[in-house]
Amino acid sequence: METAELISAARQASQNAYAPYSNFKVGAALLTKNGEIYTGANVENSSYGLTVCAERIAVFKAVTAGEKEFSSIAISASQKDYIFPCGACLQVLAEFSADIKVICTNAADNYKIYDLKDLFPQIFTL
Template sequence: MEYKELIKEALKYRENAYVPYSDFKVGAAVLMDDGKIYGGCNVENASYGATNCAERTAIFRAVAEGNKNLKAIAIVGDMATHTSPCGICRQVISEFANRDTDIILIKNENDYKVKKLEDILPGAFTKEDLAK
């Protein structure tokens, strides 16, 4: 699948990151099953625990707009490597993803890796585990 637009959006949102403490910019863009794209960046806070990652910012924006079915997510951090999402973001991704969701780890516009949820969070605890 072609993800050029999604990758460009993640790179764009990376530039909006608020990172006065770590200086580690992250951008993310999510493609929902209806074709809409939502972006986000990391937003740090002096209390650290109140910091929000780019992945969660993008996903929460989509959910706030009524979109809950994640088709793909593109993530870019340190552009010297393919930055992976943190553990909390992996869990949030798993809430809205399915087995076919692509997780795109971006180094730059032309260098990226496509993973699946099982690749980044094997044995995930999901809503299926809470079946009544």
């Protein structure tokens, strides 16, 4: 799987975001170690704490389909600066694949690839 293909899938997923409050549409494309892609888009709620990020939706879709090992995730939004996962999303990613690569993009589809441990050095584990 090419990085550009994963970014494209994330960009396409962002078009399905439900973001009437922030107008900040985010898409994520999660690549499993089996080569499957699961996408997600953020879903806002008027009770802001109930909003769910694109990354977690992609992970939850994959897990409910039986996948639990991931190799990379691309995150896309139409903002000038690079988009990064929030702490909650990083922790959910760490639950399943502490070695996952995180591909952060900007509006021009430039990207930077990080190891999860570089973005989230103090992973919570039991």
